[in-house]
Amino acid sequence: MSNNTQSTSQRKSYRFAIRSSIYITFLLFLILLLVTFIDGVQLPAPILLGIIISVFILCFVIIQYRVQRFIYRRIKKIYEDVSLLESSNFSDREIATDMRTLKEQVERFARNKKIEIETLQIRENYRKEFLGNISHELKTPLFTVQGYIDTLIDGAHKDKVIRKKYLERAQKGVERLTYIVRDMDMITRLEVGDMSLDKEHIDVINLVKQVFDQFEMKASKKNISLVFDMKYDQPIMVHADQERILQVISNLIMNSIKYGKQNGTTEVAVEDLINNKIILRVTDNGEGIKPEYVPRLFERFFRVDRTGSRKEGGSGLGLAIVKHIVEAHGERIYVDSELGIGSEFSFTLEKVPFKMEEGELEEG
Ligand SMILES: Nc1ncnc2c1ncn2[C@@H]1O[C@H](COP(=O)(O)OP(=O)(O)O)[C@@H](O)[C@H]1O
Ligand SMILES: [Mg+2]
DSSP: OHHHHTTOOSSSOOHHHHHHHHHHHHHHHHHHHHHHHHHOOOOOHHHHHHHHHHHHHHHHHHHHHHHHHHHHHHHHHHHHHTTOSOGGGGTTOGGGGOHHHHHHHHHHHHHHHHHHHHHHHHHHHHHHHHHHHHHHHHHHHHHHHHHHHHHHHTTGGGSHHHHHHHHHHHHHHHHHHHHHHHHHHHHHHHHTTOOOOOEEEEEHHHHHHHHHHHHHHHHHHTTOEEEESSOOOSOOEEEEEHHHHHHHHHHHHHHHHHTSOTTOEEEEEEEEOSTTEEEEEEEEOSSOOOGGGGGGTTSTTOOSSSOOSSSOOOOSOHHHHHHHHHHHTTOOEEEEEETTTEEEEEEEEEBOOHHHHHHHHHHO
């Protein structure tokens, strides 16, 4: 029965019932003819016609009704099984015999499920990878700390000089653990989309100066100079989240020192880009980055030098955080680097219109 109805393509199909009714009526007609022939009883033509028409209509109604009920029930079951729709949604719909609609809906359902499954798989891989990275990142400093503490307990604490040295190293390891965890916490919050920006009018020149001060010691260890490309007498006001942008600048400058060479220079430039944008560039003449690594720099946990133990290396999250913050502002980040020559990281910010800036200053 259902096979026949599959060929139907109208919304509500009567073809099956009509055809079946014709067959039955025709059969009945033949039988009547035969009876007439054998018995010689001649039925009057109008009665014969009446019988034939009534039989046809009766057959049609019964078959149509049965077919609809039969298919309706099965489709309802399918719908319920695949939870395509709330079954109440279509209790009185003509869908009962419409195979095309059902086919379309089931196909759409399957497509959506496929996409859903793929998304889940991607997320699952992402989760696994993230967990793998986390444990990998935490292992190194944790083992370092454990190593020094074990050695101290095993007797090294008796030597005053060694004791101090080992404690300091252990402390460094703990410090490293702390900022890896802090970065991870931040990236998790950023990736969950839990970043409410607190935009205000801020002076980027001042922010850069703060970061210069913060890293002065670190830079002087490698004799790296932290400079502006020119003298900035006036504040440059932008519309951004102060704390986050401070983080961006600080991550970029920290990298420029970390991957900068001895006696090198980190230079910051703030330029007008288009009428309502400025671009802030952090340029170093450090080790630079191989072209093939450049597209991957902003990935979580990506580091060119994976061994990382020689360097005080970070978590590999710094640039991922930078990218998140910049993009949350609706801005863009660029990188330009040449191996052995140096790197330039730059990002855009929204400039505060001159008029508003004035107004603000007056208010303040
Ligand atoms: N200024 C730079 N010069 C050279 N390489 C850089 C620079 N900034 C970042 N990198 C490379 O990009 C990688 C990722 O940077 P980042 O996300 O800040 O992680 P981390 O500094 O914790 O390793 C670094 O490990 C380094 O290999
Ligand atoms: Mg970094």
